[in-house]
Amino acid sequence: MSTRTHLILILMTVFFFWVLLRGMKKSRLSTDIAVLWVGFLFLLVVLSIFPQFSALMAEIMGIKTVINAVFLVIIFLLICMVFFLCLQVSVLNERVKNLVQEISLAETRTSHSEDKTAE
């Protein structure tokens, strides 16, 4: 990896970290998810600051160009992230559905008991 690549990676990380902090400050991002991203950024920093580390990693993975190994790791982490989000969305969907059902049933109950008292 050339020095320029390192620089770009570092700049990206710094910028993203700033975006992350801003999101948290504006209450648009929960800490639970922010810590995941911080872990992700931490790895990016390690990859960009220590070229020996990424070179070693590429060696172990059997990839000739170091940058390709870096890409592969980043892509894998992104897939993990998207999957995690899918899980969260499924859970949220289920919760919203259950809430709608419970509230609707509860409203039916109250309207029934009102009918009875009216009689």
Place this chain on the structure above:
Amino acid sequence: MKTCIIIPAYNEEGSIKRVVDSIKEELPQCDYVVINDCSKDSTGRILDECGLNHVDLLMNLGLAGAVQTGYKYALENGYDCAIQFDGDGQHQARFIPEMIREIEKGADIVIGSRFATKKKDFSLRMIGSRILTLVLYLKTGKKIADPTSGMRMLNKKMLFDYACNMNRNPEPDTLAYQLKKGAVIKEIQVEMDERSTGVSLYSGLMSSVKYMYRMVISILFLV
């Protein structure tokens, strides 16, 4: 056996009154509940004006969510078994007593089947049904002639399971799941009318393809 007839209804203003009336006439001993899935037409008004027992969902949840609401209702009110019954007039109430008898004999799920004793034709829809029967057979080793039938009766154990757990769509993949867990599924030959009003949820080529993809993948790999 205390039976609850669950009628999910979405935009069924043309048929809902008739369906409920036919149930009241044929099965005065059974209770019913209409789940109004946020209909955009006058279904909700008809239900109110005629004083039919119903639950109004606050948001549109789709068929699965509506049916599950019915199961929750049945569980809450202490019913022993519940049947899903379409609001468009396809299903006929006169077959319900026979299905209840099968539940009493020990079946977990009873399907009102169009093809328990009769043959399927070769329309596109029936070819889809055949594929699902085959896939179900490959996965579970059991033959279900009419897996897509929307007329399903559940006993108390199944009622609890369907009401409380995630991924219990009223579809064939859930049948596969229950079969794998050892549930006893019985089929009863019924007749179904062509739908008189409204449109099928699964009309159109694209949605049929989507439905088949979803079912086949789900049954083969995810159940």
